[in-house]
Amino acid sequence: MSKLRSFFSDVLGALRRLLGDENARSTMIVGILIYSVLYPQPYVGEVLRDVPVVVIDQDNSSASRTFVREMDVTEWVDVTLSVSNMDVARDAFFRRDVYGVVVIPDGFEADILASRPSPVAAFGDGSYLLIYSNVVKAVATVAGTMGAQVNYARLTARGVDDGLARTLLSPVAVTSVSVFNPQGGYASYVVPAAFVLILQQTLMMGIGLLHAGRKLPSGRRMWATILAYLGLYLLWVMFTQMLLPFLYSIPRTGDLGTLLLLAVPFLCACIAMGFAIALAIPWREGVVFFLVVMGMPLFFLSGISWPVEMIPEYLHDLSLLVPSSSAISAFVAVDQMGATAHDIAGAIQTQVALAFGYTALAVGLARLTRKTRKQPI
Template sequence: MKMFVLAMMDALKRLFANKGARMTMVVSILIYACLYPQPYRGEVVRDVPIVAVDQDGSTASREFLRRIHNSDSVDIIATVDGLPVAEAMFFDRQAYGVVIVPPSFEHDLLKGQNAPVAVYGDGGYFLIYGAFVAAANNAAQSLGAEIRQQRLTSAGLDTDTAQTLISPINQTSVALFNPQGGFGSYVVPAAFVLILQQTLLMGIAIMHAGQPARPGIQRVATPVAYILLYLVWIVVTQLALPAIYGIPWIGNLWTLFAVAVPFLIAVNAMGFALTHLIRNRESVVFFLVVQGMPLFFIAGVAWPMESIPWWIAWAAHIVPSTSAIDAFLRVDQMGASVQDVLSTIRLQLALAVGYWCIAYVLHDRQFPKGQGNHLKPADTQAP
C-alpha cells in the first residue's frame, strides 16, 4: 500500500516536472476556468436595441410600441421615418430588429379587422430574435386582449365573463431547473466536462505517447494518480465554478463522484489506448485539440440526441464525454440520483474495460514482452 502511494506520488512528480503536461493538465484548466465563462456572464438577453417605423402615428400604435419598449428584453432606441433608415441602422448593427406598424393600425384595430404588424430580424441569432419576437408578441397580445375586452363589454357582457371568454384557460409555463434561463448555466458546466476529458487525454499523450508502460506497480499507480488529480478538477469545475459564477447547483456530492470516477477511469483508458494508436505525441495533441467543438455538439446538450442521425449518435458514445456531459448535467443541475444515471455509469465502465483491453493489446504488440521496459522509445520525437 505504501509502495502504491509512493508510486502515485512519483507519477505526479513526473507530471509536474514535464512542462507540456503541467501546462495542459494544470495551467490550461485554470486559464479555461477564468476565460471560458466570460462571454456568458450576462446570462440572459436584455435591452436588445431595435428600431421602430411607425407609419400610423396614432395613440394605439404609440401604445403598442411603448409596450414593446417596456419589456425587459428589448429597447426601442429610435422611431424613424421609413424602412430605408431602419434598414441602414440594422446593417450597421446599431439595431438588431425592426418593427413596422402599418398606416391604418388603429383604424383597423377598432373596426376589428386585421392590423398586421411586421417584425424583421436576423433569424439566425436565435436568442436576439426570440427575445424580440416574444416582446412584440406579448405587446400585441396584451393590447389585443384589452381591445377585445372593450368590444365584448360594449356588446353588453360583464367584465369577468369577457375576460374568461378571451382566455378560457389560464396557461402557465414553469421552467424546471435553470429558472433564470441563463445561457452560461446551460453551457458552462457541460463544456467543462469536455475540457477535462480533452486535457486529460492530451496530458496522457504528452507523458506516455510511444512509450512503454511504466514498470511494475507504477503501471497501475500512474492512472490512479491521474484520476485523483482530476477528481480535484471535477470538484473545482463542477462545484467551485458554479459557486463563483452563480450557476445553479442542486447536486449531491456522492452522486457526482459516482459519475465522475467511472468517467475518469474511462477517459484514462482511452488516453492510454490513444497513445498506442497514434504514437507521435504532437500528432495526438493536434488530433485532440481540433475535436473539442464537434464533440460538444454531438453530446445531446446543444442539439437533441434524437435529431442527430442514429449512426452518429451511436458512434459518438464510444467517446466518454458524450454520455458523461448529460449525466453530469442531470446530477449537478437537475438533482438526479445514481439510479437516474445508472445507464451512463454502466456505459462508462464498459468503455473503461474496452479501452484498457485495447491499450493492453496494443502495448504488448508494440513492446514485445521481456524487453519492454528498457526499450528505447522509438518515435516519441519525430526528427
C-alpha cells in the first residue's frame, strides 16, 4: 500500500516537474491550448461558398440572362462582375478579383430555339483546385437543369408524352450520398486529423525538452514518469478528439472505448519514440528543431489529404515507423466514421509494435550512453 502511495507521489512529482519546466509547460500545455484556438481558424467556414466569377454575356438574351441569374443563385459562385470582352475579364482574373470566367457566346438563345446545341464555356483557376471545382459545379449544374427543361420542351413539342419524355432523357436516376462528412466541410476534414499529429509532436518535443541530455529517472521513477505523460495526454486526446469537435460543430460519432483502445497504444508508442529521440539527440534545441521541421511532411504521409495508395510502397512502409502515419487515419475512422476496434485492428497492432520497438531502442541507447559516459572516468 505504501509502495502504491509512493508510486503515486512519483507520478505527481513527474507532473510537477513538467509544470515547473517553462519550456515543457509551454509546449505540452499552453501550446496545445493556443493551437486549438489558432489552427482551425482558416477552416472554420467549413464549405467554400460564393466564389467570385465574371461573366461575359455576348448573347444578352433572356435565355442568357436566366443562365447568369441561375448561376448567381447557387451557393457555389457569386457573379460579381459582368464585362463585355475577354481582356477586361483577364485583368480581373489576374488581380484575383475573380476566380472564374463564364462565357455565353453570341447566338446562345437562337441555338436553343433552333434545337441546336448551344455551348457555354467556363474557365476556372486550375491553380486552386477547391475554387475550380466550385466554378465547374455551378456551371455544370445550371447547364444541366436548363438543358433538361429545353429538352423536355422539345420532346413534348414532338408529341412525346410527359412521362415518357422524362424517362427517355434520363432513364437512370443517379443519387450521390456523401457519408461521414455530409456537407463536405473542410474543418471536419482537417481538424480531427491534424490534432493527432499535434499531440504526437508536442508529446515528443516535451519529452525531448525534459529529458534530452539529462540523466533519465531510474526504475520505479521511470514508470511513474511514463504514466504521468500518458495520463496527461489521455486528457488531451479527450480534449482534442471530443471537446474540440463539439466546440467547432464538427460532427463526430466515435465511441469512447474504441478511442481509448487506440489512444493508449498510440501514446505509448509516442512516449517510447520520444525517449528514443531524446537519447539519440542529446541536445534539446536539436530535438525541437527536428520535430518542428518534420511536422508538415508527416501530415502528407498519413493518407488524409493525399490517398495512401498513391504513396510509393517503400516510403509508406518507412513512414509506418512514425506512430502518426497509421494512427491519424485510425483516429479519424473511429471519431468520424464510427469504426470499431475490428476495423482499425491493423493500426492498433502497429502502435503496439512501435511501442515495444522504441522501448527496446530507448533502453539500448540508454545503455550505450551510460557506457560512453563512464569511459572517460
